[in-house]
Amino acid sequence: MVNLKKNIVCNYVSQIYVTIIGIVLLPMYIKYMGSEAYGLIGFFAMLQVWFNVLDLGLTPTIARETARYRAGALSKLEFSQLYRALSMIFLSIAVVGGGVLFLLSESVATKWLNIESLSISDVIIAVQVMAISVALRWITGLYRGVVSGSEELVWLSGFNVIVATLRFVGVFFSMWHYGFTPIVFFVHQFCVALLENTGLALKTRELLPRKKDLNEKIGWSFEPIKPTLKFSLTIAFTASVWVFVTQTDKLVLSGILSLEDYGYFTLAVLVANGIIVIGGPISSAIMPRMARLHAENKHTEMIKVYRKATKLVSIIAGTTAITLIATAKPLLIAWTGDEYLASQAAPILRLYAAGNLFLSISAFSYYIQYAKGNLRYHLIGNLGLVVILIPCVILAAVNFGSLGAGYVWLSMNALFFLCWVAYVHHKLEPNLHLKWLISDVLKLIFPIMLFATFISLCAPKYSLSSRLENLLFVIIFGCLLFGGPVAIYARFKILLKRNRNSCGKKSR
Numbered sequence: 001m002v003n004l005k006k007n008i009v010c011n012y013v014s015q016i017y018v019t020i021i022g023i024v025l026l027p028m029y030i031k032y033m034g035s036e037a038y039g040l041i042g043f044f045a046m047l048q049v050w051f052n053v054l055d056l057g058l059t060p061t062i063a064r065e066t067a068r069y070r071a072g073a074l075s076k077l078e079f080s081q082l083y084r085a086l087s088m089i090f091l092s093i094a095v096v097g098g099g100v101l102f103l104l105s106e107s108v109a110t111k112w113l114n115i116e117s118l119s120i121s122d123v124i125i126a127v128q129v130m131a132i133s134v135a136l137r138w139i140t141g142l143y144r145g146v147v148s149g150s151e152e153l154v155w156l157s158g159f160n161v162i163v164a165t166l167r168f169v170g171v172f173f174s175m176w177h178y179g180f181t182p183i184v185f186f187v188h189q190f191c192v193a194l195l196e197n198t199g200l201a202l203k204t205r206e207l208l209p210r211k212k213d214l215n216e217k218i219g220w221s222f223e224p225i226k227p228t229l230k231f232s233l234t235i236a237f238t239a240s241v242w243v244f245v246t247q248t249d250k251l252v253l254s255g256i257l258s259l260e261d262y263g264y265f266t267l268a269v270l271v272a273n274g275i276i277v278i279g280g281p282i283s284s285a286i287m288p289r290m291a292r293l294h295a296e297n298k299h300t301e302m303i304k305v306y307r308k309a310t311k312l313v314s315i316i317a318g319t320t321a322i323t324l325i326a327t328a329k330p331l332l333i334a335w336t337g338d339e340y341l342a343s344q345a346a347p348i349l350r351l352y353a354a355g356n357l358f359l360s361i362s363a364f365s366y367y368i369q370y371a372k373g374n375l376r377y378h379l380i381g382n383l384g385l386v387v388i389l390i391p392c393v394i395l396a397a398v399n400f401g402s403l404g405a406g407y408v409w410l411s412m413n414a415l416f417f418l419c420w421v422a423y424v425h426h427k428l429e430p431n432l433h434l435k436w437l438i439s440d441v442l443k444l445i446f447p448i449m450l451f452a453t454f455i456s457l458c459a460p461k462y463s464l465s466s467r468l469e470n471l472l473f474v475i476i477f478g479c480l481l482f483g484g485p486v487a488i489y490a491r492f493k494i495l496l497k498r499n500r501n502s503c504g505k506k507s508r
Helices: 002-032 035-055 058-070 076-103 105-112 120-149 153-178 182-206 224-255 258-274 274-295 299-326 330-336 337-363 364-372 376-428 433-458 467-507
Strands: none
Touching: 002 035, 002 153, 002 258, 002 274, 002 330, 035 076, 035 120, 035 182, 035 258, 058 076, 058 120, 058 274, 076 105, 076 120, 105 120, 105 258, 105 299, 120 153, 120 182, 120 274, 153 182, 153 467, 224 258, 224 364, 224 376, 258 274, 258 337, 258 376, 274 364, 299 330, 299 337, 299 364, 299 433, 299 467, 330 337, 330 467, 337 364, 337 376, 364 376, 376 433, 433 467
8 A cells, every 4th residue: 555644745845846946936037037928927827727628537537547447446458448548539639729729829919918018929939839838738637647546646746846847947047048038938848848748658658557468459449438438527527617717817817917917916826826736735645545445445544534634734724825814915025025016916815815725625525526436516516606706707807807806716715615515525424524624624724813813913013124024024924823823732732631630630
């Protein structure tokens, strides 16, 4: 059995590294390339997410079926046939999707993006390179599904660190030699995407059953997909809905705001997305494990993994979100050195940080449905959410800009967490929700909130002038928030134990 704790730790190390290196270097992109060029980078990131609409549920499906294959639920031949069928679909969609985006590059550059100082021809070339890079990176979903389903997350974490270093740090070497222009940036990203694709393909080949171990030829049929079709299509629809839920505001604002202002908006959302990233390593580790435990009829063990992971996310994501909410402006000043930018982006950061905290914890209702292979409630819940959210986001973004979109984001995620997650638990795991909500979420987050309020009230009320002062304030605040509740809880347990011991002695 693969060590789950080791997988989670390695996932966290790689995710934290990838997140931090991207965030730390972001001001350098703005400094050397300009805020408008960074807006183009933000548009590239959004395109990658929207491209996932074409996934059709294939990546989660291959991950789940790989876990089932490892548990003995699928034979080597069945798994090989399924992988080949999915490979054909992945390649076809990558060619079609990337080709369409490539052909629309001129319209995107001239009719959608609000360009002020960048060259139109340069932007068109940049969008064309984006199209090829996005297609290449999307194909890696197939390979990542096999690797994560095999629980080879230690290797995957190390590989992600290497790729992130090439993507975020290596690009400065390219731009140093060839110029700090969008074209150089995106050509470099294309080269890294090609290397990433090749590395994951080679690792996947190692994990697949060897042909000499198969008793029949694999063939070129789509028949093996049929048993998983319902599951795949359900994931496909919910994934599409999920993209609409999480990316509609960014898509709408990319056509409303100037590229420069869109760059500032992207900056705030990027920091807030660190909260979602925190849940990523845990979900990558527990989803195949829960799917395996369910396949092995080990229900108690599956719920134990589910609840322990919830507690871990509640503590880490909760503390991170509350720190971002309380120190948004000083953090942005320390990070960028631009007080005006910080004052504009801080309110957006607070709203998206709070919304993303609700989102991270709500995601657990999806994990348990994924493990059981029944995403019906996830489908219904997200469909209802998108029906309400999309028109609200469009209306708020058009009339109130990025701040309006942020208020809608927070409100909708809070309602989903409070209402729909409870309903899902009631249907799938009766008698679980209250224990899960109170013991695994509220008991852990409320003390952090109270402690943060106490620190904020006790903090000196004076303006911090330098970047260093702002950075020290954020670090001290974060350290107190991470360590304070833990120390208080430990002290409380000691006092409680002493009280019990003294009561025991008196009763004797």
